[in-house]
Amino acid sequence: MTKKKFEFPTEEKFRAAIFENMGMAICVTDEHGNYVEVNDAYLDLYGYTREELIGKHFSMVVPEHYRAEATRIHDAFIAGAPEMPAEWVVVRKNGELRNIYVVPTLMVKDGMKCKVTAIADITEYKRVQATLKPHGEVVNA
Numbered sequence: 001m002t003k004k005k006f007e008f009p010t011e012e013k014f015r016a017a018i019f020e021n022m023g024m025a026i027c028v029t030d031e032h033g034n035y036v037e038v039n040d041a042y043l044d045l046y047g048y049t050r051e052e053l054i055g056k057h058f059s060m061v062v063p064e065h066y067r068a069e070a071t072r073i074h075d076a077f078i079a080g081a082p083e084m085p086a087e088w089v090v091v092r093k094n095g096e097l098r099n100i101y102v103v104p105t106l107m108v109k110d111g112m113k114c115k116v117t118a119i120a121d122i123t124e125y126k127r128v129q130a131t132l133k134p135h136g137e138v139v140n141a
Helices: 011-021 040-046 064-078 123-135
Strands: 025-030 035-038 086-091 097-109 112-121
Touching: 025 040, 040 112, 064 086, 064 097, 064 112, 097 123
Parallel strands: none
Antiparallel strands: 025 035, 025 112, 086 097, 097 112
């Protein structure tokens, strides 16, 4: 029995499939911090529709008291400053706070810069960690 090789019809569809099926929430923001693309996992994490996000500033999902700092970090990253993976607190559409871990990547195409951010929801991990810590137990990642 010969294994059939799965092929995507185009390179563009292949890349789109990776973006959607990565298993992590992913967003793309332009030089000004506005959403240009998000995957379904991102929509699930934040509770918004694609139409509610595209064209809006990413800081809408950041608690108000962190917005200026988050915007400053985004703008510095676009300008070339390094940004390490980090933990953040974000707000879902329904107001629920979530803990996330973000990994940023700078992409440049035809002179246009954008930030591609992969996001893992670590809320449950943080909850378990906080529960076990008073008992001297350690959560191994």
